[in-house]
Each structure stands twice: as structure tokens, then as C-alpha cells.
Amino acid sequence: MGTTVAIAAMKTAEILGPGADFQIAEREIPKPGAREVRIKVQACGICHSDALTKDGTWPGIRYPRVPGHEVAGIVDELGTGVSEWQPGQRVGVGWHGGHDGTCLACRRGDFRNCENLKIPGISYDGGYQQYMLAPAEALVAIPAALSDVEAAPLLCAGITTYNSLRHSGALPGDLVAVQGIGGLGHLGIQFANKFGYRVAAVGRGAENADLANRLGANVYIDSKGTNAAAELRKLGGARVILATAPNARSMSELIDGLGPNGKLIVVGVDFSPIEVTPGLLISGSRSIQGWATGSPADTEDTLRFAELSGVRPMIETYPLERAGEAYARMLSGDAQFRVVLTM
Ligand SMILES: [Zn+2]
Numbered sequence: 001m002g003t004t005v006a007i008a009a010m011k012t013a014e015i016l017g018p019g020a021d022f023q024i025a026e027r028e029i030p031k032p033g034a035r036e037v038r039i040k041v042q043a044c045g046i047c048h049s050d051a052l053t054k055d056g057t058w059p060g061i062r063y064p065r066v067p068g069h070e071v072a073g074i075v076d077e078l079g080t081g082v083s084e085w086q087p088g089q090r091v092g093v094g095w096h097g098g099h100d101g102t103c104l105a106c107r108r109g110d111f112r113n114c115e116n117l118k119i120p121g122i123s124y125d126g127g128y129q130q131y132m133l134a135p136a137e138a139l140v141a142i143p144a145a146l147s148d149v150e151a152a153p154l155l156c157a158g159i160t161t162y163n164s165l166r167h168s169g170a171l172p173g174d175l176v177a178v179q180g181i182g183g184l185g186h187l188g189i190q191f192a193n194k195f196g197y198r199v200a201a202v203g204r205g206a207e208n209a210d211l212a213n214r215l216g217a218n219v220y221i222d223s224k225g226t227n228a229a230a231e232l233r234k235l236g237g238a239r240v241i242l243a244t245a246p247n248a249r250s251m252s253e254l255i256d257g258l259g260p261n262g263k264l265i266v267v268g269v270d271f272s273p274i275e276v277t278p279g280l281l282i283s284g285s286r287s288i289q290g291w292a293t294g295s296p297a298d299t300e301d302t303l304r305f306a307e308l309s310g311v312r313p314m315i316e317t318y319p320l321e322r323a324g325e326a327y328a329r330m331l332s333g334d335a336q337f338r339v340v341l342t343m
């Protein structure tokens with residue numbers, strides 16, 4: 001006489017090694033460990049940084065690995081020692097997937113720069129699956145007005161643009177340029193508009209002008225047909241340029257469009273150098289700064305601000321089973337604008 005134990009299974013879209021295609025697999029639903037929460041995933045955004053997992057370019061990444069760091073879902077089960085979340089609560093996890101609370105940066109309250117920062121989909125399996133485990137400190141509450149598919153892209157692309165702009169030093173009425181009208185840029189334009197800036201959208205080609213204006217740009221600058229830096233100078237020079245398109249050369253070309261004390265904030269990832277002369281930085285006391293997302297508390301601010309202001313991502317959705325196709329769509333650059341998996 002034998003006893004059979006039914007093991008609950010779930011679907012994942014995982015990567016077996018660097019450069020491998022997505023594999024739809026069945027795995028046992030994991031049990032949360034101490035200070036972990038199991039999330040029933042409802043939606044997961046596809047971010048360009050998922051290429052770090054797909055291509056194996058993140059140092060030390062181990063396989064098989066389930067990508068995904070724009071996760072929206074429901075608290076399903078709590079591990080021991082978790083009292084701050086309740087089953088049934090709507091939660092998200094973004095790029096900031098956990099911190100140790102003990103390193104020097106954490107002891108200074110600077111969780112974003114934790115020496116042992118965990119990233120979902122890289123340090124542990126992310127949101128391209130029906131259930132995932134996450135450290136309790138990484139979770140954020142999702143406001144009722146945001147659907148799962150709307151919330152997901154705000155957990156990485158949204159917070160990156162919102163948090164960098166709100167710390168940029170630009171004040172209401174200042175000229176703020178958003179370079180790139182894509183996954184990051186279409187959110188950056190909306191946030192910049194809601195912050196009360198005079199918004200210049202910088203895109204390639206005249207065809208993006210209508211959309212940029214609908215998203216809240218006051219001015220559209222076609223960097224293909226004009227010298228975008230000169231156009232910004234004609235408007236008085238930008239207090240801030242938020243560079244979202246992953247293209248170091250077009251960032252370099254815009255620096256001369258900064259006004260006095262102007263700042264280029266870099267959020268689009270590229271691995272070629274930004275070029276600038278010391279003279280260009282010194283005249284007008286201009287600066288260049290990189291910006292990486294924010295803490296879970298910053299992410300909750302982003303979601304609440306989106307709820308309040310009406311900022312929403314434009315999305316295309318795919319079922320989990322078509323993760324490979326959805327990822328290719330993201331890579332093509334043709335998606336309008338964030339691709340989101342639904343479970
Ligand atoms: Zn991301």
C-alpha cells in the first residue's frame with residue numbers, strides 16, 4: 001500500500017544557460033523560508049535589463065534562472081518572522097529585491113546602495129512564473145486604483161524616471177528635457193509634466209511629436225532633423241536632461257543643451273563612453289549624474305503618485321507561455337511601450 005502525495009506544480013519561463021531560449025517548465029510551488037513571502041504572480045513586466053539574465057552578462061549569475069523584476073501579485077504565504085504583510089494583500093517587487101540591513105550603506109539608511117543588494121531574476125528567481133519567493137523587505141504595496149499590468153512597469157521603469165526627476169533639483173516651471181520616447185521616456189514625460197516642469201521631449205524623427213505632446217510634452221525636438229542641443233539652448237537651456245535612450249553618443253550630443261547649473265541624468269544603460277570636454281562642464285557649472293531606481297519606499301511613492309496623478313504606462317500584454325515572443329518584442333524596440341506578461 002502506497003501513499004501518494006500530490007505536489008502542487010506551477011509554470012515558469014526560465015533560462016537554462018547564457019544565451020539560451022526561454023523554456024516553459026513545470027516546477028514545484030516553493031515554500032517560503034524565514035523572512036520570505038510567497039507571491040502569487042499576476043503580471044510581470046519585461047525590462048531591457050532582463051538581458052543580463054538571458055545573455056548571462058551579470059557576473060556570477062547561476063542557472064537555471066527565471067528572469068523578471070517588475071512583479072505584481074498577491075501575498076500567498078508567509079515565511080516565519082514576517083508580520084508586516086498579510087495573505088491576500090496586493091504587492092509588487094522591483095529591481096530592489098532585498099537588502100541585508102547590516103552593511104555600512106544600510107546602516108546609513110542608504111538601502112539602494114546595499115553592498116549585498118539582491119535583484120529578482122538575477123540573485124534569485126524572478127517574476128516570469130506563477131509563484132515566486134521574495135524577501136519581506138523588498139515588497140511594496142500596490143494601490144487599489146492600479147491594475148496588476150499597470151503597476152508592473154512602474155516597479156522599474158516608473159520608479160527610475162519618477163525618483164530621478166524628483167531628486168534632480170528641477171523646480172516647477174524649469175525646462176526639463178526627456179531624451180528618448182520609449183519604455184522609460186514615455187513615463188518620464190508624464191512624470192515631468194505632472195511635476196509642473198516645462199517639458200521638452202527629444203526623439204528621433206517627426207513621427208513621435210503627436211504622442212509626445214499627448215503624454216504631456218510642451219515642446220517636441222526632432223534630434224534627427226535638428227541640432228537638439230541648439231534647440232534646447234534657444235529655449236534657455238535645460239535645467240535637467242533625463243537621458244533614457246540607451247545611446248551614449250546621443251547623450252553626449254545633448255550636453256551642450258544644458259543651461260546654467262544644468263544636469264544630465266543618465267538612466268538609459270549603454271556600455272560605450274559618454275564624451276564631454278572639461279570646458280563644457282565647467283562653463284555653466286554643468287554636471288552629469290547616473291541614477292539607479294530606489295528603495296521599496298521610493299517605489300511605493302511612485303505607485304501612489306501614479307494613482308494620484310493619472311500617470312500610467314502604455315503596455316502590450318502576452319501570456320507567460322509566450323515569454324520568448326514577448327521578450328523578442330521588447331528587444332525589437334517596436335513595442336508601445338512596455339511588454340508585460342500575464343500569468
Ligand atoms: Zn528594469
Ligand SMILES: [Zn+2]
Nearest residue numbers: 100103106114
Ligand atoms: Zn546592506
